[in-house]
Amino acid sequence: MKLKPIEFLDGHGLFLADDLSYLTGAGAIGKSLSSLQLACAVALPERDYPETHWLGRPVRRRGKVLYVSAEDELDVNHQRVLDIAAAEMFEARLLYNLEICDLSDVEDKALFVGQRSYVKKTLLFRLLENTIGHLKPELVVLDNRAQLADIDEINRNAATKVSNYLRALAKKYGTTLIVLAHPSLAGLNQKTGNSGSTGWTNTIRNQVDMRKPDDAEADGPDDGRRILVSQKPNYGPQGLVVNVKWDMGCYRCTDRQERAGSDIGRADKAERVFLRLLQIHNSQNLFVSASPSSNSFAPKVFYGDPQNENVSLKSLKAAMYALLNDGRIANVAHGPPSKRQYRLEVVKCNF
Structure with a gap:
């Protein structure tokens, strides 16, 4: 079909x-x-x-x-x-x-x-x-x-x-x-x-x-x-x-129109930065969420991180969804059913 x-x-x-x-x-x-x-x-x-x-x-x-x-x-x-x-x-x-x-x-x-x-x-x-x-x-x-x-x-x-x-x-x-x-x-x-x-x-x-x-x-x-x-x-x-x-x-x-080709490499950089920051945060037990309504919404947390290499919030959001779709990160459930919580984790990393 x-x-x-x-x-x-x-x-x-x-x-x-x-x-x-x-x-x-x-x-x-x-x-x-x-x-x-x-x-x-x-x-x-x-x-x-x-x-x-x-x-x-x-x-x-x-x-x-x-x-x-x-x-x-x-x-x-x-x-x-x-x-x-x-x-x-x-x-x-x-x-x-x-x-x-x-x-x-x-x-x-x-x-x-x-x-x-x-x-x-x-x-x-x-x-x-x-x-x-x-x-x-x-x-x-x-x-x-x-x-x-x-x-x-x-x-x-x-x-x-x-x-x-x-x-x-x-x-x-x-x-x-x-x-x-x-x-x-x-x-x-x-x-x-x-x-x-x-x-x-x-x-x-x-x-x-x-x-x-x-x-x-x-x-x-x-x-x-x-x-x-x-x-x-x-x-x-x-x-x-x-x-x-x-x-x-x-x-x-009124949004500025970007010139053709100006976004080459930008998505790859955003995904690389997102993966690296996710690994760093998880290693410190500073878990982040994929939910936009959460205080720990990953793109917002990473946007405020001094190591984000000046990647925009919009690019970090796009990177998160792209990585989820590719299966390179996952929204993993933790805790008992009565207190079930979800957090982002790296499945595989290629940077």
């Missing part, structure tokens, strides 16, 4: 292709605009635009797009598209592959209804599925989850069912489905982007959180800076950050 490779819709590797992802963030943070930018980049015809970009990186899939807006009126989205076209210098009239569905004035716009753990698909969901089946879009954006799911969001079974229904929809029709969602106050304060039950994020394979950078003043003027954080990536490193800033009607990536 030939295995299908894991693919992403965008060049940053934030959104899984042919699967469900959540894009979370506070109200007015920029989720709708940034996702509409992605929609435009996917929808532009390859014949006229052989390569299109989203936030500084080429998009990897091109085709029809369905953008469902349950809050912003059609005129608002049309103006955004015109602003994006002016900023990115393409002809808006060529966006014939982009379908924007306006549900802002629809009283009953729920795709799902239910009480407690009971969830039922509505006629509007059937209409959405039929539309996707007819259009066969590469990308579907649903803005937003609170408007489209009239259920008890803190009920784990209900949240799981909705996510399962949406993910099955993406899989059935081979489309990338991005659902916009607002975090709870706890999700905002803890910078997780979560809200309601853990069933929302436990079911999906990918979550991206959009928020202001850590150094932005909470009560200060908005300078337009945002970060997109890969909050839950099952098929990539956690904590990938894309820095963007609002400029002339759209968001632009």
Whole structure:
């Protein structure tokens, strides 16, 4: 059997292709605009635009797009598209592959209804599925989850069912489905982007959180800076950050573009340094963890080590995941089942 490779819709590797992802963030943070930018980049015809970009990186899939807006009126989205076209210098009239569905004035716009753990698909969901089946879009954006799911969001079974229904929809029709969602106050304060039950994020394979950078003043003027954080990536490193800033009607990536070939040898160095520091720490019984939520998260511990040879935190994270995938290090369980703990250990070392 030939295995299908894991693919992403965008060049940053934030959104899984042919699967469900959540894009979370506070109200007015920029989720709708940034996702509409992605929609435009996917929808532009390859014949006229052989390569299109989203936030500084080429998009990897091109085709029809369905953008469902349950809050912003059609005129608002049309103006955004015109602003994006002016900023990115393409002809808006060529966006014939982009379908924007306006549900802002629809009283009953729920795709799902239910009480407690009971969830039922509505006629509007059937209409959405039929539309996707007819259009066969590469990308579907649903803005937003609170408007489209009239259920008890803190009920784990209900949240799981909705996510399962949406993910099955993406899989059935081979489309990338991005659902916009607002975090709870706890999700905002803890910078997780979560809200309601853990069933929302436990079911999906990918979550991206959009928020202001850590150094932005909470009560200060908005300078337009945002970060997109890969909050839950099952098929990539956690904590990938894309820095963007609002400029002339759209968001632009502010991360420095590296010159071709500048990363040659960098991954090997990071892996060598990671292995050496792991051996040193374990020999001193200073055990480290692979869990990003742990105080002993290995990349952070090694980043602060004076012997890290100036390897960046991002490179150390990438090195850890690469070494785990290669089997050169392992997450080993220790202690009795009631107090089971895991720590990283070297399996084999070749430096």
